[in-house]
Structure formats: structure tokens, C-alpha cells
Amino acid sequence: MVAAALGGMAFYYAPAGERLGGLYQHIPLCTDVSETGCVITWRTYKAGQQIPPQGFAVSAANPLLAARNMVYRMLDWNSDYAYADTLSFGLQAKPLTNYILPVALNSPLAPSGIRFIAFNDMYQAYFERQGPFAIGLMVDYIAAADDQRENDLANLETGLQWKLSGYYQKDYNIFIWALLEQIDCKLSNCNLTSSTASGADGQPPVLFPNPSRGLVRLASSLKLTSLRVFDQGGKTVYETTDYHHPTGLDLSGLPAGMYLIETTDQSGVRHAQKLILTP
16 A cells, blocks of 8 residues: 555556456455565556557566566566556546645745645546556546636646656646545555454564564564465465574575565464565
């Protein structure tokens, strides 16, 4: 959720048929690290605009990022399929709620402490698909002819950058409200018992040091019955059913990068923590 709020959202990809209607509906289906293949890459375009080819602009299609362990897995152009998040917008145009603009420092509103303003009745939005991976949120200016508000998107509609990325510079202005509504809805219905809740007699394990050069410990009052370590590709690189803390865990033989450590306690509750291994 935090990654979505900070990094933006767009379409996610998955093998055909393995998805529900919305990005945040899909997350509960992921019960193991090997199933979390959702990737966030939203783009907004002007209604009627041709969506440019999806190449290295999609993080999961960039081999340089993959080589640095910065993507979960590479996008498979043959079997994957890009899905739009249909919880807020669909194929039919609907009014865009709360187009967000920061208040300029020289604005008359600045002394009041107001930092953002929101506009309605200026734009409408809908998803449009132009190919298996060419899908975007199309935005149409619908303000009345006598509307005194400036069309904030108009000055982006020229040049090479416009052809390559549409309204990319204003993505957050356009969809941040819808994104936050989805996150709020998801959190209000969130069930924490599956992976982060405490066991019957203690607190979830604490991993330290983190980042680490390979020697790590798990501090917990719980009895742990199993421990697994996954790499970013979802492969199990270490597994034991005989882990007794505070005995240290030697992962110095693994390459530097990000890993997921999953433990199961005596109550059957699973706990997952991210570990960064440094050179």
C-alpha cells in the first residue's frame, strides 16, 4: 500500500485469467511470495491519444533494473497480460473527483496554511485498451465554456515527452484521490491475522541486524516451528524446521540483495520480514 502511494499505480500484469477486478482485490489472493507478481505502472493520457509502445518505461521490462534485483520478475511478453485497476475507473467515462493542485508560495491562499486545492467538474476519465500491454487512463477536459479555472493539463500537450508519456508529469494530480480512497477502503477491511499478528504467547520475531552482511538473528518469545528464506524470484534459498533462537542464521553464502524471511510459530501463524544483505 505504501509503495503504491509513494510510487504511483497503473496496470498490473499476471498470467491470463489469474486476477480479479482491482489491484487491491488481487492482493489477498497472494498467499506465498512466489504468487506476488503484481506490478504497478499507471500512465494517464489525453482522450483519443495513441498509447506509445510499452518498453523499458515499464520497470519489469527493463533488464538493467532486473540485473540489480529491483523488480520482482521480468514481464513475459508472451504469456502475461496487463490489467487495469477497475475499482475506481472503468471503460465508461466518469467524472474525475478531486484533481489535486499544490498551492503556489505566492498564492493568496499560502498565508492561510492551505497547501493543496482540489477541483471537480473539470475532467472525466476512463480506461482504454489499445493492445495486450497498451492500456491507459484517458482523461478528457469537460469544463464549461465560461469556466474561469485554467486547464492545468493543456501545457503538457506538446513535444516528444508528450508523445512518449502523455500526462505522466501530472499522474498524481489526476489519480491520487482515487488511489488514497482505495487504500483507505482496503485498510479499513484489513485482516492482520494471517501474517503479522502475534501468536498466543508472544510477539512476532524481530530480525537484526538489518541490513546485514549475512549473520542475522531472530529475537522472539515465540517458539518458531519453521523458517524459510526466499529470493526476489520467489525461490526458496534456505529452509529449516529446526530453528532455535537466539541461534544466529548464517546467510553469508547468498548474493547481496533483498530477501524475504518467513517464519511459522507454534500457533501456525506466519510472519514475514524483509532482509537486505550487503556485500
